[in-house]
Amino acid sequence: MSRYLTKSRFKLGLECPNKLYYTGKLDYSNIKKENPFLEALAQGGFQVEELARMHYPNGVLIEGNPWEYKLVSDQTKELLKQENIIIYEAAFLIDGLFVRTDILIKKDNHIELIEVKSKSFRPEDEYLLLGKKGGLVASWKPYLFDVAFQKHVIQKSFPSWDIRSYLMMADKSKKTSIDGLNQLFRITKKENNRTGIIKKVQSIEQTGDSVLGRKEITGIISDIESNKFMYYPNLPFQDAILLFKTLYEKDKYANWPTSFKSCKNCEFKSTDLEGQRSLKSGFKECFKKQHNWLDGDFIKPNIFDIYDFRKGSKLFEDGIYFKSELTEENIGLKEDTERLTTSNRQWLQIEKEQNNDTSIYVDRDGLREEIEKFNFPLHFIDFETSTAALPFNKGLKPYEQIAFQFSHHIYQKNGEIIHANEYINNEAGAFPNFDFLRALKIALENDNGTIFRYSHHENTILNAIYIQLVNSNEIDKDALIGFIQSISHSKKESVAKWKGKRDMVDLWAIEKRYYYNPLTKGSNSLKAVLPAALSKSKFLRKKYSKPINQINVTSKNFSDDHIWLMLENGVVKDPYKILPSVFEGWSEDQIENTLSDIEDIADGGAALIAYSKLQYTDMAPDEIDELTKSLLKYCELDTLAMIMIYEHFKELIE
Secondary structure (H helix, E strand, O other), X not given: OOOOEEHHHHHHHHHOOOHHHHOOOOOEOOHHHHOHHHHHHHHHHHHHHHHHHHOXXXXXXXXXXXXXXXXXXXXXXXXXXXXXXXXXXXXXEEOOEEEEEEEEEEEOOEEEEEEEEEEEEOOOOOOOOEOOOOOEOHHHHHHHHHXXXXXXXXXXXXXXXXXXXXEEEEEOOOOOOOOOOHHHEEEEEOHHHOEEEEEOOOOHHHHOOOOEEEEEOHHHHHHHHOOOOXXXXXXXXXXXXXXXXXXXXOOOOOOOOOOHHHHHOOOOOOOOOOOOOOOEOHHHHHHXXXXXXXXXXXXXXXXXXXXXXXXXXXXXXXXXXXXXXXXXXXXXXXXXXXXXXXHHHHHHHHHHHHOOOOOOEEOHHHHHHHHOXXXXXXXXXXXXXXXXXXXXXXXXXXXXXXXXXXXXXXXXXXXOEEEEEEEEXXXXXXXXXXXXXXXXXXXHOOOOOOEEEOOOHHHHHHHHHHHHHHOOOOOOHHHHHHHHHHHOEOOOOOOOOOEOOOOOEEHHHHHHHHEEOHHHOOOOOHHHHHHHHHHHOHHHHHHHOOEHHHOOEOOOOOOOOOEOOOEEOOEEOOHHHHOOOOOOOOXXXXXXXXXXXXXXOOOHHHHHHHHHHHOOOOOOHHHHHHHHHHHHHXXXXXXXXXXXXXXXXXXXXX
16 A cells, blocks of 8 residues: 555654654554543544535535545546535645645635634734744644645645635634534544544534634745744755655654653553553654663653653753653752742652652641641532533533533531532533532532632633623622632633632642652642552541441442442552443443443543533433433542542641
């Protein structure tokens, strides 16, 4: 089979030319394929593309399998003989280069090349693509070079064409005028696990007011072609195309210099830590070839996982790769008598790994001072939310926040733990935010106990709902606004300013300030801190190795005999990984007929996808029930996890 440089491979080459050798090979690990959040983003892209096509009706879709390069290219050539034509997925194959365009409009030799993205933009943002200093905005560079590559291949195929280039994206200044816009474009799986769309409408008029907008980028593309803007210094645009084409065509390893940023985020790392998988690691091969690393070097603690390590790039360039080589001076250690600074946490992580020290660090005095400020009963809350390029509800803008679920645990002064409240919206087409807030208000307004969140998310969501309320006609909007302002604080960019008397306490910030557990490998996420705490805490291990009904804990979603702490070969199993599968107990035939195609809900990305699937109006009641049960269990664990971490902190200061 011929090996052509496609636009996806061109973008991969821009990330790192070495990746062109590893991509598509089944014997190499690729961790990007395992990320549910990336899946959610990708699904949004398919929906936006389908809606964008409806803005240019009567186009011809070039269909064909991804590997049928010549077939789809020949179909496109035949259509382009017409003077005027609109083509979706037009294919161009020339000199080992292959692209498919989202939308191509031909009027004589005047061409509009339209690249559809699920990213959002504001039309009034004059610095969206070009920064104040005139350079390309870093986050947009891959997309702009992608379009430049498409234009290059098309122009090479048809030199006489006058090509103008556009991005079509979600416009955050626009609101949808209908309910259920998102679900008019049903995501489905086709053969070979490819993603497809079932379109529920026939004309653009049925989709209401458009939430998409178009931005011309013809001038920027010309500047890329003339090398005013380059992706890599000393690698002109045309040379990059030739290099990537040659590398992929000959299946040749580029030997492109490694770098801290690129290698840290490399997807071709093996996730095999226990010898359970046989897939090879491109990351390992690069370091063996370029740095002469031996197998033992990959076991040594390296600098890639150091928390928020902004000095990593410079140290990497200086040939410093291992934590054993680092000193307080070259990480820029800055002491603070009242809390752990970023560099403190970095040095703790480094020093403990240098010394093979797995003991916990805790600032007991600082932690005790924080804990003594808390008012009982203690409230622990967690929100599950969704954003979508195509809104679920009338009157919403692209990527506007939807709060569809919360869990609420109460910790009494005597140690009793009550799963007191929960809320979930599983009704397709219903806008949940205000009912969500009313339920939260009822749950929290009965006392003045301290309220806990983990990280910024809950405060951000309440700020978003505040804006929605201000612009609403809800009868109780003033009371709801007052409630938001009592338990949160305004964001920096907010016009209105407030800081509530019961402003939620961020357990994540407390963890960062006073505690470090080496088992987290530098991560402060709840999903990393919980299993690390369970592994180290005698109190938690003793308590949570017993059934729920024996430890003074109530649950709304788990049976009385459920045990949270389980061991496997003497190692604590991550509680999130023992959550039951969504359709546990169902037959294969029953699962085959589900619409949601979801196996597990154990992280926020999976929860987001589950909510979007619950918006299907034709989903069977039993499938809705199973998805709902799994979401409730997942969210309950989030707030119980926060309590476990609080109990661990309490244990440490006592």
